[in-house]
Amino acid sequence: MQEKQKPKLFLEKLFDLLESGEAYNIIQWTVDKDAIKIINRSQLIRDILPNIFKQTSYKSFTKQMNLYNFKSTKDENGFTIFINPHFTQSSLNLTQIMAEKRTIKKSKKEDTKKRSELQQEHEQLKQKLMALFKYQVTLQNEIKTQLEIHKHLQMRVGIIKKCIYNRKENGLKRRRKVYNFLNSFFTNLQSSVICIHLTFTENQVKNFLF
DSSP states (O other): OOOOOOOOOHHHHHHHHHHHOTTTTTEEEOTTSSSEEESOHHHIIIIIIIIIIOOOOHHHHHHHHHHTTOEEEEOTTSOEEEEOTTBSSSOBOHHHHHHHHHHHHHHHHHHHHHHHHHHHHHHHHHHHHHHHHHHHHHHHHHHHHHHHHHHHHHHHHHHHHHHHHHHHHHHHHHHHHHHHHHHHHHHHHHHHHHHHHHHHHHHHHHHHHO
């Protein structure tokens, strides 16, 4: 019984494709055979990716390349170049690349965890800021209310002061009138008594004389 052949890895498929030269006008080694050059992106998406790599988008392909630590750049003619020092025509070090892949995955996992923690902290800070903002608005409204109350009280105090002043003035006027009335009354009364007294004395004199 034949042993079931393991499916080729993405990098093995890519290496075989480059070595075969079947898609030389689409994807190929660079002149120095130490990097990969994309010649025709549209044909790569249409013919190579779905048939060999079971992918349907260039974005998925570049994501896979990034996962294996390939660095993307452009040459002087504008062609996309993918570089990994462990993936060349003369040296295909899958062990090293896979180790780097695990490191990248671990690093990405840690980054994701850190991002998640930072996002949680950000949300907590955001909620605290919102609570502080609401508290500030509440305080501002309370201060505004207290200022309105103070203003109203000042107006009432002013009115009360004015009423007290007016009452004092009116009281003084009334007291002056009473005083003047009493003064006039007693003055007139005194004059009347003197006249009566003088009249009575004169009659007594006449009676005495005659």
